[in-house]
Amino acid sequence: MIDPSRPSSYRDGHGRGRGLDSHGHIRREGALELVTAPFGPVVEAARKRLPGVFGTRMTGAYLYGSIPRGTARVGRSDLDLLVALAAEPTEADHRAARALGDGLDREFPQIDGVGTLLFSRARLLSDLETYDLGWFVACLCTPLLGEDLAARLPRYRPDxxxxxxxxxxxxxxxxxxxxxxxxxxxxxxxxxxxxxxxxxxxxxxxxxxxxxxxxxxxxxxxxxxxxxxxxxxxxxxxxxxxxxxxxxxxxxxxxxxxxxxxxxxxxxxxxxxxxxxxxxxx
Structure with missing residues (x-):
């Protein structure tokens, strides 16, 4: 059991701190270099196909979840994507995202499904979402394509x-x-x-x-x-x-x-x- 009295400099069994930087901000988790070999082709296929699905309406795309954290399990983990669009997503956008995911799922047995979140860029940067979706993008999402909105968002503390x-x-x-x-x-x-x-x-x-x-x-x-x-x-x-x-x-x-x-x-x-x-x- 974790001892709550331990100081914030406590290190876990992997030698990492509690996910914070030296200033007490939550570090961004995940990175493309952490994607393990079995999932590299899946990520590359998603990178190549997303522009064909959303075209210039897509301002940025991200990975999140176990694959960019390097903890995905072959045949058990899904591919999680978030796409930022220039306008609010339409039903056609959602259908296209599902079709993209279904195609990737059929083609790559190392994943167990694909989930794609669609949001407008304006919503992700809105005041209402700064400490929800904004935090999610800035801290839990790994940039894959286009603009990284983390540059326009604050640093976050676990408050x-x-x-x-x-x-x-x-x-x-x-x-x-x-x-x-x-x-x-x-x-x-x-x-x-x-x-x-x-x-x-x-x-x-x-x-x-x-x-x-x-x-x-x-x-x-x-x-x-x-x-x-x-x-x-x-x-x-x-x-x-x-x-x-x-x-x-x-x-x-x-x-x-x-x-x-x-x-x-x-x-x-x-x-x-x-x-x-x-x-x-x-």
Whole structure:
């Protein structure tokens, strides 16, 4: 278990600090040079095909997730992309992104799916998104093509404002998850839902304690341990969720425990500690 009394200069088992630079800002995670050999062809194919899909409307493209962090697992990890557009994405843009992802997924067995986020450049740089999508681009995304918006965004500290604006909307997700639970009638559908909800809860639990832990990590296990140091009474639930975030099962009881117990408790504690995320347009 991580000792919360250790100073911020604490080093983890890999010799890295807690994801912060010497000034206490969150370091950008990931880099193209960290992409491991099996995933190099996938990244290169995405780089070549994106301009053909979005043309001059695309102002920049990024990788995020395990592939640019160098932790992807062959046949298990997906390719995560974020594309910045000159205008708000249309339904045609989303269809084109899905077609691109489907093609890459079929062609490269080393990945298990492709997810592509589409946002306008203006939204990514907006005041409303500075401490959510802006932070995501500046700290968790690796530039692949075009303009890097990180140059236009601030440096970020692991403080309460960042916690509130990234994950302070958990209460809004709970009814959506209940609806999806009712619609998930196969083991595969339930596994997909367990994976996504588990990851969301672990990341929310981590950002709840992030200002006190004073650092950043994207590893689900490390997130769960950081949380456990401050909420030992919920530690085993969060550790179990971290495991399911990597190796999901399809047990409906797990989903029920998320939406009936861990999720509501976490949403309430988050609101008490950090407040509620600023509302977004529907």
């Amino acid at each position: 309460s404002r960042l916690a509130r604006e990234t994950n302070g909307d958990l209460a809004l997700h709970l009814p959506r998850w209940r609806t999806r639970m009712a619609e998930a009638t196969t083991d595969d559908a339930r596994r997909t839902l367990v994976r996504g909800v588990s990851r969301h809860l672990v990341r929310t639990g981590f950002t709840l304690v992030m200002p006190r832990w004073n650092g950043w990590t994207s590893d689900l296990g490390d997130m769960a341990e950081s949380f456990a140091a401050f909420y030992p009474e919920r530690a085993e639930q969060m550790r179990a969720a971290a495991v399911l975030g990597y190796e999901p099962g399809g047990d409906p009881a797990v989903l029920r425990s998320y939406v009936d117990d861990l999720g509501p408790w976490l949403a309430g504690e988050y609101a008490r500690v950090h407040g509620i995320k600023a509302p977004r347009p529907q």
